[in-house]
Amino acid sequence: MPTENTATTASAAPVTVIGLGAMGQALAGALLDAGHPTTVWNRTPGKGDDLVARGAVRAATAEEAVRAGELTVVCVVDYDAAHAILEPLADALQGRVLVNLTSDTPERCRETAAWAAERSIAYLDGAVMVPTPVIGTPDALLFHSGSQQAFERHESTLKALGGNTVFVGTDPGLAALYDLSLLDFFYGSISGLVHAYALAKADGVKAADITPFLGAIVHILPPIAESFAANIDADSYPGVQANLGMMAAGVEHILHAARHRGLDVSHLESIKAVADRTIAKGHAADDWASTYRTVAEGA
Numbered sequence: 001m002p003t004e005n006t007a008t009t010a011s012a013a014p015v016t017v018i019g020l021g022a023m024g025q026a027l028a029g030a031l032l033d034a035g036h037p038t039t040v041w042n043r044t045p046g047k048g049d050d051l052v053a054r055g056a057v058r059a060a061t062a063e064e065a066v067r068a069g070e071l072t073v074v075c076v077v078d079y080d081a082a083h084a085i086l087e088p089l090a091d092a093l094q095g096r097v098l099v100n101l102t103s104d105t106p107e108r109c110r111e112t113a114a115w116a117a118e119r120s121i122a123y124l125d126g127a128v129m130v131p132t133p134v135i136g137t138p139d140a141l142l143f144h145s146g147s148q149q150a151f152e153r154h155e156s157t158l159k160a161l162g163g164n165t166v167f168v169g170t171d172p173g174l175a176a177l178y179d180l181s182l183l184d185f186f187y188g189s190i191s192g193l194v195h196a197y198a199l200a201k202a203d204g205v206k207a208a209d210i211t212p213f214l215g216a217i218v219h220i221l222p223p224i225a226e227s228f229a230a231n232i233d234a235d236s237y238p239g240v241q242a243n244l245g246m247m248a249a250g251v252e253h254i255l256h257a258a259r260h261r262g263l264d265v266s267h268l269e270s271i272k273a274v275a276d277r278t279i280a281k282g283h284a285a286d287d288w289a290s291t292y293r294t295v296a297e298g299a
Contacts, residue, residue, distance in 0.1 A: 017073045023075050027128075072093065113146055127179030136160065143174075255268045274291050
C-alpha cells in the first residue's frame with residue numbers, strides 16, 4: 001500500500017506545486033496565503049516570479065521540487081504533459097502523496113492511479129470546479145477521489161485550495177466523473193443561453209433586455225434537479241405537473257421559430273429527437289426525466 005510522510009502537521013505541511021499556468025499559480029498562491037511552505041516548478045522558465053516574491057521557493061528541477069514537500073500538487077495542461085513530468089519522478093514521489101488536479105477522463109485518472117500504486121505513491125485525483133479568482137475562498141468547489149487515507153491526512157491542506165473541498169470516493173475516476181457531469185450540464189446551459197439571445201436578437205430585441213427575466217427560469221432549476229435525480233434513481237417519472245408530450249410541443253415551437261429566422265438549430269433538433277424517441281416508447285405522460293432512458297441507451 002502507498003505510504004506517506006507524517007512528520008509535519010497538516011496545518012503547516014510543506015507543499016509542492018508543479019505547473020504554473022493560471023490555475024497552478026492560483027493554487028500555489030492559496031497555499032501561501034494559508035501559511036504553507038510552498039515550492040514551485042514549471043517546465044518552462046519565466047513563470048512564478050510573483051509567487052517567489054510572496055515567499056514561494058522556485059526549485060531548479062522537478063525532482064528537487066517533489067523532495068521539498070510531503071504533498072505534491074500537479075496541475076498542467078493535460079495528462080500527457082502530467083505523465084511526461086511524473087514518469088521520471090517515481091523514485092522521488094515514493095512514500096509521498098500526489099494530488100493530480102489535471103483535467104481528463106475517469107479512465108485516464110484510473111490508469112494514473114494504477115501507475116502510482118505500483119510505485120508506492122499515495123494518489124488523489126482531483127477536479128477544480130471554479131475559476132482562478134475563486135481559488136482559496138470558502139466557496140471554491142474541488143472534488144477529490146482515490147486514497148481516502150491521503151485525503152484525511154491532508155484534508156486541512158487541501159481545503160486551503162477551496163473551502164468546499166469534497167472527497168467523493170475511493171474510485172480514482174470519480175472526481176473526473178463529477179467534473180464532467182457538472183460541466184455537461186454547464187456547457188449545455190450556456191449554449192442554450194447563447195441560442196436564446198440569438199433568437200431574441202433575430203427580432204431586434206437586445207440580449208440585455210431579456211437577461212433580467214432569466215432569473216425566473218434559473219430559480220426553478222434547483223428543485224427540478226432534485227426531482228429529476230430522485231425520479232431517475234427510482235426509475236419512476238410521474239408527469240403530474242408537466243409531461244413530456246406537452247414540453248416537446250414547446251420545443252417544437254422554439255424549433256419552428258428558430259428555423260424561420262435562419263438560426264442554427266442543431267442542438268434543438270437533438271433535444272426534440274430525444275424527446276420524440278422517448279414519447280414513441282410510451283412516455284408522453286411522464287415527466288422530462290424519462291428521457292434519461294433514451295439518453296442512457298444511446299443512439
